[in-house]
Amino acid sequence: MEAEMKRVAILEIEKYSQELNKVGEEIWNNPELGYEEYKAHVLLTDFLERKGFTVERSYLGIKTAFTATFGHEAKPNICVICEYDALPEIGHACGHNLIAEAGIAAGLGIKAALEANGAPKGRLTVMGTPAEEGLGGKVKLIEEGAFNDIDVAMMVHPCPHSILEPVFLANGKFKVTFHGKAAHAAAFPWEGINALDAAVLAYNNISVLRQQLKPTIRIHGIISNGGVKPNIIPELSVMNYYMRAPTREEVSELKPKLISCFEAAAKATGCTVDIDMNEPPYEDMVHNKVMTSLYKTNAEQLDLTHIEYTTPCGSTDMGNVSHVVPAIHPMFQIGHDTRAYHTREFTAVANTPAAYQNTLNTAKAMAMTSIDLYVTPDLVQQAKQAFNEK
Ligand SMILES: [Zn+2]
Ligand SMILES: [Zn+2]
Structure with a gap:
């Protein structure tokens, strides 16, 4: 049964490939920042509604979140992100x-497969x-209960390499504000308290700290406000820093060390400092072994292969999801010549015919993995068991 359902899913994704690629292109052409993805929200929800999904826009009061559901039985509830x-x-x-x-391509494929086979x-x-x-x-969606009724969750992410179990680190985020005192920088410098100096010292303190840390740890930041004019001693400076480590415990160990770096810089310059950690921390990604193994088998049937890669790929809030339900987050290759994401080169690659093609192929693997889980509910139980053991 599942072979026929997988065939239906693949054909459905191919049938709508042009329309799906258009959605990808349209989002690429209208880049929107976090929580401001209004155009993408309309585009995706309208698309899914047209295709027969029951759509809930601004899900749980989060303006640009949504769900699109299909199916009559509540269990298993498989989530594609x-x-x-x-x-x-x-x-x-x-x-x-x-x-x-x-995500929407896999959704279309799965829906068609479920419709074609009533069982x-x-x-x-x-x-x-x-x-x-x-x-x-x-993180917000988890807090609001979005995953309470979800059994398993999956998503895929483009990358210069295809990786089955990419390493995503737990992280913590600082916004640090130094307060000094403005003064004319040439006429009365002794009257000033230099907040930029505090930021520079903090930056250097952290750079020195870094050499005593494990190679699996990442700390990086920017000075997002370093003053307004050279002839005014900066009365305010702002730094944004991320710290990342393989586990939440290691991030917790790092935290006081960074705080010391900020506080020491404030003390040395006579500034005061506010340390804000309000941005939600991300958990490390736990890849569910049962689901990964299904995904790998399906991907290989589509001639999608993966490399061994243990260098951290960053952090993701899918990590938080993976601590709540069994989840996977494989990376799929786009752009043979690019070496990294968060580059202008990767932006260009993310809008090429080859990238869209790889996206749809990867969506097929996600759809096939979901079909395995629907057809053999015991696999969902096995995934949950592996999740609980972790
Ligand atoms: Zn990303
Ligand atoms: Zn990113």
Whole structure:
């Protein structure tokens, strides 16, 4: 049965390939920042509604989140996730336009397969999750209960390489504000307290700290406000920093070390400092072994292969989801010549015919994996068991 259902899903994705690629292109052409993905939200929800899904816009009060559901039986409820936020200035440099396309393409394929075969029961939820780039759309959705009725969740992400179990680190985020005192920088410098100096010292403190840390740890930041004019001693400076490590515990160990770096810089310069950690922390990604193995088999049937790759790929709020329900987050290759994402080169690659083709092929693998889970509910139980053991 599942072979026939998989065939139906593949044909459905191919049938609508042009329309699906158009959605990907349209999102690429209109890059929107986290929680401001209004155009993408309309585009994706209208598309899914036209295709017969029951759509809930602004899901759980989150303006640019949505769900599109299909199926009569509540269990198993399989969730395919879309992301669609872009980065400031460099557009879709993380290729989330393709994640959105892969999500709705897999959704179409799964729905067609379920419709063609009345036997397997279950529900499909295509979930639109805004603001992955730092603001934690999925963290908010988890808090609001979006995953309470979900059995398993999956998404795919474009990358220069195809990786089955990419390493995503847990993280924590700082917004640090130094307060000093303005003065004429040439006439009365002794009257000033230099907030930019505090930021520079903090930056250097952290750079020195870094050499004593494990190679699996990442700390990086920017000075987002360093003053307004050279002839005014800066009275205010702002830094944004991320710290990342393989586990939440290691991130917790890092936290006081960074705080010391900020506080020492404030003390040395006579500034005061406010340390804000309000942006939601991300958890490390736990790849569900049962689901990964199904995905791998299906991908290989489509001639999609993966490389071994253990260097961290960053952090994702899908990590938080993977601590709530069994989940996978494979990376799929686009752009043979690009070496990294969050680059202008990757933005360009994320809007090429080859990238759209790979997106749809990867969507087929997701649809096939879901079909395995619908047809053999015991696999869902096995996935949950593996989740609980973790
Ligand atoms: Zn990104
Ligand atoms: Zn991304």
